[in-house]
Amino acid sequence: MLKLKKNKINELESIIEEYQDQLFSFAFFRVGSYHIAQDIVQDVFLKFFQNKKKLRSVKNIKTYLMKSISNACVDYKRKYGKIKIENIEFINSNIADDEKNNEEKMCIVEFIRIEDLLSELPAEQAEVIKLKFVDGLNFVESAGILNVSVNTVKSRYRYGIDKLKQNNKIKGEYYE
């Protein structure tokens, strides 16, 4: 259980350090933009800190934060519409070639590739597949984030994988 006491910014700092990369990556692979992902993660941490009373009941910080990020990404997409996937050539020509932007550029290319790969799946199936392969979460963690049963996560996963295989989008063994 979380024990975030008053005036304990140091505690928050260590929580941010522990989860920031995973949360940022999670948000990025939902919204496809560095600066929007950054805003979302910032907002979630700020709300997390402001909500100290409610947080005393939080049992798993990682799941709580991921769920919050997931909700924030859904809200963002609801507010600003479906993410427009720019073509890779445009992105290549518009991102400077320094080291930092190189990483950003490669990540955007990966985001586009994965979005394209999962584009034919219903959103629920695409999301559980992302949670497993992009975010590295197990089915129990995914169920916690999506607020559904583990069995539902598993069946969405199976249907999704089957469809990707049928469409020759992926090869290899089907595993859980």
Next chain:
Amino acid sequence: MNEIIPKIKPSAPLLLKQNIINKIKMERKEMKKITLKKLLSIAAIVAILMMLPFLFTANNEAKAAMNLLGESIDKSDDLKTMVVKFLMLTTPDENFDAIRKDGTMVEHTFTILFGSQNKWRLEKSGRTSLFDGLNSYSWLKSFEMYMMTEGIAGFFGNWEEFLDPQNILRYEQQSAQNDGSEITMTETDKQIILTVQSKAKGDFINDYMKNSSIETSDNRRIYTFDKETKLIQAVQIQIFYNNKYHTVLESTSIEYNVSININKFLERPTNAEWTNLSIPIQNQALTGITSKEAANLIFTALANKNIEHVKEAFISWDKKWLKQFYGLKLIKLGDPFKSGLYVGEFVPYKIKFANGETAEGNIALRNDNQNKIWTVDGGL
């Protein structure tokens, strides 16, 4: 299954943690002020003075001023409404914080409804802005411009700072902290007069924006408090130019707890097409270029009577009204410059209208939006 696994994952930006911590520290500072405000007593004011001795010149007058502001805030905690009528040297449709030295003293009415979320309405004959607790609206009927944003926007200039007594302490504290404003206090039998004198803020390598607003002028703000109620009775603001101070704002009445017709307070034009400035705009032609290049694109589009590819530059403009500029000829563009506190840049231009008349000016362009799109700010 490796196809689904990203070949690379982004790392969190280096400044992410620091940004969050800084914001939390700032919010806690604000929360402390709000809590203090609500519990304010003489003892609490002394505590503020002890916590923030560096804010004002360490003299008794400044401490007394802090006490006075604190007491005023304490009294204003019980307020339900406030209506300030004031005259300001400007034009009827200019932004609310814009001073026009060649303008007239224009009548303004500023209404505040206090609550857990304050609401404001500021109006003059050519322009009205409203914050209804959720969204901000601003409209200029004569130009058919109807803008809105989610949350609190900058439509009000600094008036919620200058005229809401609960904000004055914070505003003056910040001013003193940032630019060392000087405070003086005088007393009569019934009144206390507090004068805060500040230097102009901003970069004036090019002084185009000097004296264009109170903040960008050497100014003094004179607050008159009722000695008994500690509430503000009058406000006068003067700015310094041509070797002397000139009054640019003067309250004509300040009323507290008057009855407000909420429907009238919230009233805004019906059947208007509101431009939501919170929605990020997209335009690849107007990003990644200099302000001068953007100005060139914009004037060329007006010359060609086709603004479709640059229409986002005129996000808050009425497109019908814009047609008066169609067919103009761009004669020349100068080098862009920055001035004062303006976030954007000014590009000098000379144009010839279709009727043969020529005009010179500085087009104000800003790109401080999410996608760094250059937009035209103000008129041509």
